[in-house]
Amino acid sequence: MQKGAVKDSDIHRIFHALGDPTRRSILERLTAGPISVSQLAAPLGMTLAAVVQHLQVLEESGLVRTEKPGRVRTCRIEPDGFSAAQQWLEDRRTLWQKRFDQLGELLADDDEEEDRLQK
Amino acid sequence: MQKGAVKDSDIHRIFHALGDPTRRSILERLTAGPISVSQLAAPLGMTLAAVVQHLQVLEESGLVRTEKPGRVRTCRIEPDGFSAAQQWLEDRRTLWQKRFDQLGELLADDDEEEDRLQK
Numbered sequence: 374m375q376k377g378a379v380k381d382s383d384i385h386r387i388f389h390a391l392g393d394p395t396r397r398s399i400l401e402r403l404t405a406g407p408i409s410v411s412q413l414a415a416p417l418g419m420t421l422a423a424v425v426q427h428l429q430v431l432e433e434s435g436l437v438r439t440e441k442p443g444r445v446r447t448c449r450i451e452p453d454g455f456s457a458a459q460q461w462l463e464d465r466r467t468l469w470q471k472r473f474d475q476l477g478e479l480l481a482d483d484d485e486e487e488d489r490l491q492k
Numbered sequence: 493m494q495k496g497a498v499k500d501s502d503i504h505r506i507f508h509a510l511g512d513p514t515r516r517s518i519l520e521r522l523t524a525g526p527i528s529v530s531q532l533a534a535p536l537g538m539t540l541a542a543v544v545q546h547l548q549v550l551e552e553s554g555l556v557r558t559e560k561p562g563r564v565r566t567c568r569i570e571p572d573g574f575s576a577a578q579q580w581l582e583d584r585r586t587l588w589q590k591r592f593d594q595l596g597e598l599l600a601d602d603d604e605e606e607d608r609l610q611k
Contacts, residue, residue, distance in 0.1 A: 385513055392511020394504055404587040406595065450588040459581045462574045468523040469569040476525065 379457045383435065387458045390434035395419070396427050400436060400450065407449035410439070498576045502554065506577045509553035514538070515546050519555060519569065526568035529558070 390396055395417065402413060414424040428448060431437035436454035439446055509515055514536065521532060533543040547567060550556035554573035558565055 384516075388507075388510045388516065391507045397503075397507065400584055404584050404591065406591050450584070452585050452588065455581045455585040459578050459585075462578045462581075465519055465523050465569070466571050466574040466578075469571065472523065472525050 379460065383457060384461050386430075386434040387436060387454055387461075390430050390436055390454075391458065393427070393430075396431055399424075399427060399431060399448075403437065403448060403450045407447045409445045409447050411445075413448060498579065502576060503580050505549075505553040506555060506573055506580075509549050509555055510577065512546070512549075515550055518543075518546060518550060518567075522556065522567060522569045526566045528564045528566050530564075532567060 391400075398417070399413060402408065410424060410428065411421065413428075414421050417424060428437060428439060432439055432448075434454055435451055435457065437448050438451040439448045441447075510519075517536070518532060521527065529543065529547065530540065532547075533540050536543060547556060547558060550567075551558055554570055554576065556567050556573075557570040558567045560566075
């Protein structure tokens with residue numbers, strides 16, 4: 374995934390990847406450091422092919438990077454994907470908060486206006 | 493959703509809810525302020541029943557709150573759900589970063605040791 378502006382399609386891939394409990398448990402494991410695909414597969418109780426498929430979704434989303442410098446493919450966290458997801462959530466929450474505050478100010482102005490008219 | 497410690501089941505519900513593009517577009521719409529269920533449904537090109545189902549998933553995840561003070565049910569953003577998702581991502585990224593830094597220090601120590609031995 375490229376740095377800079379995050380496209381809708383990237384956001385879709387990231388949240389689609391995060392939406393699956395197996396993929397989130399893979400991410401949990403990877404926070405401890407890079408490991409090989411077979412080490413990753415061992416405790417998951419699923420075929421290597423199924424794990425590889427999940428890893429592919431994670432890699433395409435930019436949450437994980439896999440590398441094969443020699444005979445063994447290892448996977449590691451890719452923090453940029455996490456940042457993009459965090460940013461999306463933060464933007465939505467901030468936008469909403471701003472609107473909420475504006476509504477509060479508007480209501481406060483109305484109250485003041487009402488108080489003024491009643492005096 | 494309760495404040496305080498976020499349970500795994502809450503995290504599952506939140507990321508499951510966020511994993512669907514229709515539900516994310518509902519969240520996008522709601523950042524502009526609270527609206528009624530029928531207003532929300534109008535541009536989505538789906539049945540009211542389908543929208544209600546998506547809203548139920550969003551409400552159970554704690555990302556949205558719906559209220560029916562009178563005849564009309566309105567929906568609004570619930571920022572606590574967003575915070576929980578952001579926190580989960582932040583914790584994973586921080587954990588990984590910490591391990592990565594430790595690994596860096598370890599390698600630097602090794603280099604120093606090697607330099608010392610070669611002198």
